[in-house]
Amino acid sequence: MSIVRAKKHLGQHFLNDKNAAQRIVDALTPSLGFKQVLEVGPGMGVLSDFLLQNDQYETFLIDVDEESIEFLKGQYPQLEHRLIHGDFLTLDFSQYFEDQLAIIGNFPYNISSQILFKILAERHRVVEMVGMFQKEVAERCVAKPGSKEYGILSVFLQAYYQVSYLFTVKAGAFNPPPKVLSGVMRMVRNERTSLSCDEKLFWRVVKASFNQRRKTLRNSLSSVIPKDRMSDNPLYELRAERLSVADFETLTNEIAQSL
Numbered sequence: 001m002s003i004v005r006a007k008k009h010l011g012q013h014f015l016n017d018k019n020a021a022q023r024i025v026d027a028l029t030p031s032l033g034f035k036q037v038l039e040v041g042p043g044m045g046v047l048s049d050f051l052l053q054n055d056q057y058e059t060f061l062i063d064v065d066e067e068s069i070e071f072l073k074g075q076y077p078q079l080e081h082r083l084i085h086g087d088f089l090t091l092d093f094s095q096y097f098e099d100q101l102a103i104i105g106n107f108p109y110n111i112s113s114q115i116l117f118k119i120l121a122e123r124h125r126v127v128e129m130v131g132m133f134q135k136e137v138a139e140r141c142v143a144k145p146g147s148k149e150y151g152i153l154s155v156f157l158q159a160y161y162q163v164s165y166l167f168t169v170k171a172g173a174f175n176p177p178p179k180v181l182s183g184v185m186r187m188v189r190n191e192r193t194s195l196s197c198d199e200k201l202f203w204r205v206v207k208a209s210f211n212q213r214r215k216t217l218r219n220s221l222s223s224v225i226p227k228d229r230m231s232d233n234p235l236y237e238l239r240a241e242r243l244s245v246a247d248f249e250t251l252t253n254e255i256a257q258s259l
Helices: 018-026 046-051 066-075 109-121 135-142 152-160 199-211 217-223 245-258
Strands: 036-040 058-063 083-085 101-106 126-134 161-169 182-189
Touching (some): 018 126, 018 161, 046 058, 046 101, 058 066, 109 126, 109 135, 109 152, 135 152, 199 217, 199 245
Parallel strands (some): 036 058
């Protein structure tokens, strides 16, 4: 098999630019201590070629596309059990990864948020992620409090990871070209895998806050805590986009004591 057809229903846009591919792989930081790297959606292996040149870590590939898997079997016979035919979103990490790992990929844009939430769910294992996303999504992930891009995804990711925007990739670097610009970002896990508050309540508070982001928290959080139980904490008078991760933790702890 000489080529894999990009499939629209899988959101596939294969990266052709080898310079961009090398820059993405070079952004990984093996000094963080991981010994395994999982590439999501390798397609025809443009990132895989560079990953497999590095003996500091063991490279695994996962793709839901059977045509890609068959192509990659022929391309990389040495991979054997490290080539996984399956859906990353439902992958049982414990079957393949014993310890810390990094994740890399030119991710399908139609499921990019789901991929990030899967990484969050596996944060005790995933120490680093380097990946290609739609530029707007990457900008939301790295956005800081006070910006219009700052939202639910920004808060959840930045609660556990240091997130940075690396570089932009134009549509012409892909086949077929997407209708949007693409952005590469890196996430490095910070010192903690848990928060200083009830995490389920934290997620409820953040989601409720941004679901009505034009309102102050005193109004948007009335679905979580009745207004008559809210304190005079000035954070309640702000809109969600003004609060840092630490602010949301503070408010979550306060709400937990009032419920």
